[in-house]
Amino acid sequence: MTMKAITIAVDMYGYPNRCLHCWLSHMPNRKMEDGADEWIVDRFRPYFDKIEFFSWLREPDFCDDYRARWERDKALSVNTVPPRFELGSFWRLVRDPEYVLFLKEVGVDCVQLTLFGLKETTDRYVGRKGAFEELLKATDILLEHQISPRWQTFINEENKEEIPELLHLSERLKLKERAEAFGGSFRFFVHAGTCDGENRKLYPVRIRKGSVPDVLVPYFLNYEENFSEKELCEKLGNDSSFFVPHNEEDIVIYIANNYDLFFNFTHMREEWRIGNLKEDPIEELVRRILEEDIPALRDARRITVGELVSRYGDPGSDRLFEEEDFKIYLLNAYLEKQKTSER
Numbered sequence: 001m002t003m004k005a006i007t008i009a010v011d012m013y014g015y016p017n018r019c020l021h022c023w024l025s026h027m028p029n030r031k032m033e034d035g036a037d038e039w040i041v042d043r044f045r046p047y048f049d050k051i052e053f054f055s056w057l058r059e060p061d062f063c064d065d066y067r068a069r070w071e072r073d074k075a076l077s078v079n080t081v082p083p084r085f086e087l088g089s090f091w092r093l094v095r096d097p098e099y100v101l102f103l104k105e106v107g108v109d110c111v112q113l114t115l116f117g118l119k120e121t122t123d124r125y126v127g128r129k130g131a132f133e134e135l136l137k138a139t140d141i142l143l144e145h146q147i148s149p150r151w152q153t154f155i156n157e158e159n160k161e162e163i164p165e166l167l168h169l170s171e172r173l174k175l176k177e178r179a180e181a182f183g184g185s186f187r188f189f190v191h192a193g194t195c196d197g198e199n200r201k202l203y204p205v206r207i208r209k210g211s212v213p214d215v216l217v218p219y220f221l222n223y224e225e226n227f228s229e230k231e232l233c234e235k236l237g238n239d240s241s242f243f244v245p246h247n248e249e250d251i252v253i254y255i256a257n258n259y260d261l262f263f264n265f266t267h268m269r270e271e272w273r274i275g276n277l278k279e280d281p282i283e284e285l286v287r288r289i290l291e292e293d294i295p296a297l298r299d300a301r302r303i304t305v306g307e308l309v310s311r312y313g314d315p316g317s318d319r320l321f322e323e324e325d326f327k328i329y330l331l332n333a334y335l336e337k338q339k340t341s342e343r
Contacts, residue, residue: 005050009057018127051078090138117162148184191221197267229317239305
């Protein structure tokens with residue numbers, strides 16, 4: 001069997017929020033048993049010559065011993081050191097004054113913070129009261145320690161009037177000037193997000209073409225690559241190709257706290273399940289991973305993009321999508337229908 005590199009991200013500690021936009025889907029929050037990390041890596045070690053291990057897949061450092069945890073993640077990784085990314089736990093930033101120092105030590109120079117509008121809206125979308133104030137406090141803490149904050153905002157029909165207020169708030173707080181004072185930067189950007197996981201439930205209020213406030217267009221991620229559902233239905237209606245998500249060079253596997261395995265293509269739901277590390281032979285799991293042989297991908301090879309559009313697209317909808325996000329939305333609609341028909 002060909003030796004390849006693999007990235008393994010494990011939901012070892014859970015997550016403090018229940019975000020309405022979470023593309024992975026909500027999962028039970030619990031701490032996995034001691035030794036689970038080493039046991040998981042040892043299962044994959046004979047089959048991959050490079051293993052990048054992460055003890056989280058939603059928010060990093062959601063454990064009290066985050067310093068030791070980072071060292072253990074590095075020690076468990078094989079022939080590589082896992083990167084830190086531009087991510088941090090805003091939950092921990094406002095509760096633990098040592099945490100920002102740790103981020104500095106491990107080389108984090110930018111941290112992304114996600115907002116959904118003003119106080120009430122952000123608290124509701126994060127799923128926790130006080131989240132909005134914590135995000136503002138976390139921004140200040142980062143700037144005080146010369147770490148650049150990046151505000152990511154998700155826009156829809158429900159909050160479209162509030163997102164410009166966040167832009168104005170960032171200007172009143174002089175976040176750009178404060179970051180540039182130490183050679184850093186502040187970035188504000190907007191997007192609609194994907195339409196899988198929890199975010200799929202927000203399809204009815206998905207932002208529509210023409211509804212994005214003009215002031216936000218320069219900050220809208222890949223704005224020129226976003227189209228109305230109607231435009232995408234017209235473009236893809238006769239597409240005879242198949243939309244089958246695929247790993248190129250990097251294989252990334254998510255492991256839930258019940259040991260279920262998933263690719264990082266879309267939400268972690270039954271139809272996308274590769275198998276279970278406790279229940280299935282590791283040789284078979286590795287084969288499924290390398291050959292991308294799971295029910296969802298087999299079903300994806302049976303229906304063309306054009307057929308997906310004709311069955312599940314709305315040619316009268318002005319909802320805004322990037323093409324790739326629209327295709328995964330359609331594919332998941334098909335997979336859900338297949339699953340329902342099997343019952």
